[in-house]
Amino acid sequence: MNLPDLKEARKRTDKKVDYLENDNNIKKIFENKKYFLKTYGCQMNVHDSEEIRKYLEMLGFTSTDNLEDSDIVVLNTCAIRENAHDKVFGYLGRCKHLKKEKPGLIVAIGGCMSQEENVVNEIKTKHPYVDIVFGTHNINELPKLILNAKGKLDIEVYSNEGNVFENVIYSRDSKIKAWVNIMYGCDKFCTYCIVPYTRGKQRSRKMDKILEEVIDLKNNGYKEVTLLGQNVNAYGKDLEENYDFATLLENVAKTNIERVRFVTSHPWDFTDEMIDIIAKYENIMPYIHLPLQSGSSKILKLMGRRYTKEEYLELYKKIKSKVKDVAITTDIIVGFPNETEEDFNETLDVVEKCKFDGAYTFIYSKREGTPASLIKDSIDLKTKEERLYKLNELINKYSKEANEKYLDKNVKVLVEGISEKDSTKLFGYTDTMKLVNITGDKSNIGKIVNVKITDAKSFSLDGEICNG
Ligand code: SF4
Known part of the structure; x- marks a missing residue:
């Protein structure tokens, strides 16, 4: 433009x-x-x-x-x-x-x-x-x-060569947990995605600036930071310095802030070193959002995702085996142009194998200006809706099963505030990013407390604060 x-x-x-x-x-x-x-x-x-x-x-x-x-x-x-x-x-x-x-x-x-x-x-x-x-x-x-x-x-509106700004000032939503941008833009050019065109090429922030921000947040009482980028695993690839996301993650963990999270991960850039660092540090939360998008290698290729079904499964297995009690969620698109019933069944197969803790599922929506928008979309809306319904049923089944594993267990929860749905309850998240509605006193807001889980639903847990 x-x-x-x-x-x-x-x-x-x-x-x-x-x-x-x-x-x-x-x-x-x-x-x-x-x-x-x-x-x-x-x-x-x-x-x-x-x-x-x-x-x-x-x-x-x-x-x-x-x-x-x-x-x-x-x-x-x-x-x-x-x-x-x-x-x-x-x-x-x-x-x-x-x-x-x-x-x-x-x-x-x-x-x-x-x-x-x-x-x-x-x-x-x-x-x-x-x-x-x-x-x-x-x-x-x-x-x-x-x-x-x-x-x-x-x-x-600036072009996509935008620079990396430092010392940005924010009016943050929370005084307990904070987003920390580690990079801007994305170089992956997945064929359906508009982000590389709207947010530009990948530009990573310098590691010392990120660490300064994390330390400052910690000194101001923040308990949790989430390192933010369109593809955090590619962090540093555009910088001259020889450091990557694993190094950054380790250094952020070493600040001793109580909880470290990161989002979003691209499977193609996820290295063994990153998995080892996540497994090594207790303050890096055992929760990974690992977008699958499709279980069909043919569709993944059309999407430009750079991994196959088998490679995704292998990475998934590796993370599960190395990171204790890790929870993994995903994103899945149904009805990508040329997705056959067989391709869709491949997606269901991956869901069956991975039993994700949860997933954001979408019907493919064409974005003008992306390569995928040029592929003829031969699938009718009814078929796409049926596939989404079937997929969601399976996702919800496994999400409930994953939550049921928490029943009667004591877990650590960072209490964030009063529940929007029930003002007599508090809410917070476990290490594994499970939403918990809690019976307990308001004085616990901002603290990491032990909670006994009393009920498990598909999308949340109920619990009460306990001492053990
Ligand atoms: S889907 Fe994610 S990784 Fe792919 S181009 Fe978009 S932002 Fe980048």
Whole structure:
């Protein structure tokens, strides 16, 4: 797409918002104004929203959950699935209506969708009430764009050569656990995936900067960090320094923060050294999200995933044998173009063999601009839905079986807060990332406690705090 030449801005890799911090008058401009921030998609977007929120709050805005009450609406979008696109444009309809009543309302769109040329064109032609479009590489420009919003569309979307920024400031969702970006973008180019086009090539952060961030979080009372990247196992491959994800993981574990997690893993880049490090350190949690996508080697090849069914199974077995009590979850796509009944049965076969702790399952959704969108999709929707239903039944069966193994056991749980579904209960996660609804006192929030599991459901456990 045609993007503004912002090379100079891209070079700025430190203290991204000096211009804001140095102007004490800025806050007053938006005093008593409210922001409505809606986040779609993956953990990367959730974490980006923590940065967006920080800037909005620095400008003086306070949060509202009610779109109608807001003075600025920021939609942090996702481009992975078609329905995410429909949802965003559904929200824009409401913004259009609201702007008639509140002409001063600022409407801003960021995230992966705003990196797509067709979406930007659609906004330009059909949604003139949108004020700001910003990209995934230049979130730090948002305050400037808001301050300069003049009721006409301002588009600033950097190309995918975006730089690695340090000293990013966040308004984090939690004071107990934190996301830590270790890299941006992805070089894998799986044929169905839009991420390498919207988030650009892989750019790893320097290890010392990541460690500084982890130590700082630990010193501020955080109990858990999750190292975040589209493909964390490829960490460091783009750097001159001779270090990789195994080295990073080991160094993060050595900070002695209580819990270390990481997401997402690509099986192709998962090395034996990584497995050994996970097995060696008690504070690296025995939980791995290992996307399968398909159990058919033919479909995996069409997806550009770089591993076969057999290689995935071998890796799975290796992890299970080396990492004690590890829980493994996965992602599976059904109905990829040319997926035959035989191919689908291969997927079911892998699920039978692996008995995953859980899975995110999806019907294939075509993304314009990806190589897979050029493959003729001959499978009708009814067949895809039937396959998804069958797959989910099997996944749920094994997920419940995995949870039942916890019955009557004592497990360590990091208590995160009060359950949204039942305000008399607390909630937290086990080492293996099982959600537990807990009977216990609020004073346990933020602590790692022993919990006796009293009930096991397909998607969660119930338990009570105990001393043993
Ligand atoms: S590894 Fe593949 S699916 Fe994951 S972000 Fe990269 S291109 Fe997309």
